[in-house]
Amino acid sequence: MSELSSQKIPVTVLTGYLGAGKTTLLNRILSENHGKKYAVIVNEFGEIGIDNDLIIGADEEVFEMNNGCVCCTVRGDLVRIMDGLMKRKGKFDAIIVETTGLADPAPVAQTFFVDEDVQKNARLDAVVTVADAKWLSDRLKDAPEAKNQIAFADVIVLNKTDLVSKPELAEVEARIRGINPYAKLHRTERCKVALADVLERGAFDLDRILEIEPEFLDAGDDHHHHDHDHHHHGHDHDHGHSHGGLKHYHDEDMQSLSLRSDKPLDPNLFMPWLQNLVATEGQKILRSKGILAFTDDDDRYVFQGVHMMLEGDHQRKWKEGEPRESRVVFIGRELPEKAIRDGFEACIVT
Amino acid sequence: MTQFDPGERPSIASLTDQVRRLAIGVTATAVHFLGDTAVFVGTEENAALVNQAGEISTVAIHGGGILCTTSDGKRVVTGGDDGKVVALNAKGETSVLATDAKRRWIDNVALHPDGAVAWSAAKTAFVRSGKSEEKTFDAPSTVGGLAFAPKGLRVAIAHYNGVTLWFPNMAAKPEFLEWAGSHLAVTFSPDNKFLVTAMHEPALHGWRLADNRHMRMSGYPGRVRSMSWSTGGKGLATSGADTVIIWPFTSKDGPMGKEPAMLAPLQARVSMVACHPKQDIMAAGYSDGTVLIIRLEDGAEILVRRNGSEAVSALAWNAKGTLLAFGTEDGDAGMLEF
Numbered sequence: 001m002s003e004l005s006s007q008k009i010p011v012t013v014l015t016g017y018l019g020a021g022k023t024t025l026l027n028r029i030l031s032e033n034h035g036k037k038y039a040v041i042v043n044e045f046g047e048i049g050i051d052n053d054l055i056i057g058a059d060e061e062v063f064e065m066n067n068g069c070v071c072c073t074v075r076g077d078l079v080r081i082m083d084g085l086m087k088r089k090g091k092f093d094a095i096i097v098e099t100t101g102l103a104d105p106a107p108v109a110q111t112f113f114v115d116e117d118v119q120k121n122a123r124l125d126a127v128v129t130v131a132d133a134k135w136l137s138d139r140l141k142d143a144p145e146a147k148n149q150i151a152f153a154d155v156i157v158l159n160k161t162d163l164v165s166k167p168e169l170a171e172v173e174a175r176i177r178g179i180n181p182y183a184k185l186h187r188t189e190r191c192k193v194a195l196a197d198v199l200e201r202g203a204f205d206l207d208r209i210l211e212i213e214p215e216f217l218d219a220g221d222d223h224h225h226h227d228h229d230h231h232h233h234g235h236d237h238d239h240g241h242s243h244g245g246l247k248h249y250h251d252e253d254m255q256s257l258s259l260r261s262d263k264p265l266d267p268n269l270f271m272p273w274l275q276n277l278v279a280t281e282g283q284k285i286l287r288s289k290g291i292l293a294f295t296d297d298d299d300r301y302v303f304q305g306v307h308m309m310l311e312g313d314h315q316r317k318w319k320e321g322e323p324r325e326s327r328v329v330f331i332g333r334e335l336p337e338k339a340i341r342d343g344f345e346a347c348i349v350t
Numbered sequence: 351m352t353q354f355d356p357g358e359r360p361s362i363a364s365l366t367d368q369v370r371r372l373a374i375g376v377t378a379t380a381v382h383f384l385g386d387t388a389v390f391v392g393t394e395e396n397a398a399l400v401n402q403a404g405e406i407s408t409v410a411i412h413g414g415g416i417l418c419t420t421s422d423g424k425r426v427v428t429g430g431d432d433g434k435v436v437a438l439n440a441k442g443e444t445s446v447l448a449t450d451a452k453r454r455w456i457d458n459v460a461l462h463p464d465g466a467v468a469w470s471a472a473k474t475a476f477v478r479s480g481k482s483e484e485k486t487f488d489a490p491s492t493v494g495g496l497a498f499a500p501k502g503l504r505v506a507i508a509h510y511n512g513v514t515l516w517f518p519n520m521a522a523k524p525e526f527l528e529w530a531g532s533h534l535a536v537t538f539s540p541d542n543k544f545l546v547t548a549m550h551e552p553a554l555h556g557w558r559l560a561d562n563r564h565m566r567m568s569g570y571p572g573r574v575r576s577m578s579w580s581t582g583g584k585g586l587a588t589s590g591a592d593t594v595i596i597w598p599f600t601s602k603d604g605p606m607g608k609e610p611a612m613l614a615p616l617q618a619r620v621s622m623v624a625c626h627p628k629q630d631i632m633a634a635g636y637s638d639g640t641v642l643i644i645r646l647e648d649g650a651e652i653l654v655r656r657n658g659s660e661a662v663s664a665l666a667w668n669a670k671g672t673l674l675a676f677g678t679e680d681g682d683a684g685m686l687e688f
Binding site: 056057059061063064074076077079080081084085087088091115116117 | 379393394414415416417431454455457472473491492494510530531532550572573
């Protein structure tokens with residue numbers, strides 16, 4: 001599977017609220033001397049004027065699949081452009097999709113899951129979200145799109161850090177972590193970030209999930225086991241808590257939920273439970289990820305999801321001495337935390 | 351004129367050793383015949399012309415990817431990601447019919463027997479009549495497919511949530527046929543009575559134009575990429591499944607309430623279909639590179655090309671039905687003469 005997926009053209013989705021610095025990052029990516037050629041799909045032709053790169057304009061056309069499910073949406077224009085670009089395979093190494101500042105990243109990501117032809121030729125590499133250190137906190141209050149973009153991110157480029165004080169920076173980081181503790185976060189000025197930190201991440205690659213996110217299994221210990229103390233307060237103001245110096249905000253509706261078990265899971269219980277969960281709560285669940293240890297199974301099982309869509313596979317053998325631990329994370333809105341925890345725990349073989 | 355007659359041949363006969371292999375030097379996205387010259391349209395930049403003697407010549411037609419192509423038997427018209435609409439004749443002469451002012455991709459092209467040409471870039475559809483008048487229509491969303499009606503100057507524009515029937519020469523409001531979902535390729539039945547779209551979902555949708563009654567044609571495992579009307583418009587052959595699916599259009603209700611014929615099952619997906627222009631036979635190309643000729647009456651098959659390569663991406667008969675040409679995604683091509 002890794003061999004096959006490596007032949008597919010990697011696609012980086014670049015998102016971020018208006019004015020955060022997407023175009024700056026894009027210019028940086030395109031103008032750096034990396035010896036690679038990118039096809040860039042942009043929603044608005046801005047100040048980008050790069051020779052030798054394919055730059056294509058796209059419409060913001062989102063459509064629902066005909067099953068009537070509002071969380072199964074696809075970008076029709078993206079499908080069209082991907083089809084066209086595939087005629088020129090070999091002319092570029094990777095694709096960057098720059099979405100408008102107001103875009104919901106879900107239909108973009110889902111296009112790579114749902115569309116058979118797109119999936120055959122391209123693989124989603126990562127969702128990179130540029131955030132404005134000075135204004136993000138305000139946007140999280142008034143712009144649901146900004147929140148979705150943070151929740152969806154595999155990599156967050158926290159830009160304009162030079163425009164804020166240290167406490168302000170700590171606060172905005174805490175707000176981001178309250179929504180999405182799993183994304184890699186890079187603090188930048190003028191989007192100065194190493195390209196290797198934003199491109200070729202393989203964040204949607206089931207084979208690489210843990211290699212690029214080694215903290216995936218550990219992150220929870222820093223701020224996850226507190227989760228159940230804070231969710232579902234039922235009142236809608238933000239508040240902070242200190243945990244060992246980490247100021248931890250909880251957004252009133254967007255949250256992350258992490259589950260773990262060092263005892264094996266019963267696949268015959270877990271898989272139907274997970275499928276049922278995303279089928280019924282998929283609108284609330286933006287992203288899901290998991291690494292699973294099943295009973296009588298020497299392989300690690302990994303899965304990845306966007307709303308209702310799930311993709312999973314056996315990844316590799318558990319290494320000797322490696323703790324056989326399962327961990328699942330959900331990022332979403334108004335997640336039914338207790339039901340999810342109870343459902344997960346019912347799959348643990350004791 | 352020698353005509354192919356599958357008559358008494360047993361099933362799974364093979365013509366593979368009679369296929370002329372062609373080193374066309376392009377990966378064909380389509381093939382059309384201009385007389386007895388096969389025009390293989392590449393995925394980018396070039397077309398390869400192959401005459402009946404098997405001589406190959408390459409012509410540059412676009413400065414980039416070739417996104418769409420059509421032919422009326424007299425010329426091949428293509429649209430590219432260079433924003434150009436280009437016409438090519440059997441002598442290999444090209445002419446630029448239009449250049450998009452904003453250099454947008456030309457996603458669809460269509461030809462009318464009287465010489466009119468239509469194309470689209472993003473949401474805008476253009477029609478240039480034989481008299482070189484140009485008209486435009488802005489669809490509510492990106493144009494997925496374009497087709498001229500067999501009669502009159504009427505254009506079907508497929509888009510999200512339906513099809514618009516546009517009369518470029520009339521002030522009348524375009525007619526809108528609504529059906530939820532994203533509509534891509536669109537085709538009129540040769541008798542002008544039905545309109546069928548291939549949707550983004552693995553399904554077709556159709557309308558009976560007399561009363562706009564809906565026809566839902568679903569059950570495909572994959573998206574329908576290729577459609578071809580059998581001779582006389584009796585059936586619509588389609589790709590998208592591991593058999594050729596042929597919907598019956600002989601009655602006034604079309605395929606409403608009827609089962610399609612399912613012919614030539616293989617362990618591969620049908621990728622291209624091309625019905626013979628005069629007889630009740632057709633050619634089908636598969637995702638594993640197989641090419642078969644199929645008799646519509648009973649599904650008898652003749653092997654033209656064996657499996658073992660990338661998908662068949664181009665397939666066409668000449669107008670007389672004496673030549674069959676095919677191309678595959680890995681650049682192989684061949685021609686069979688009857």
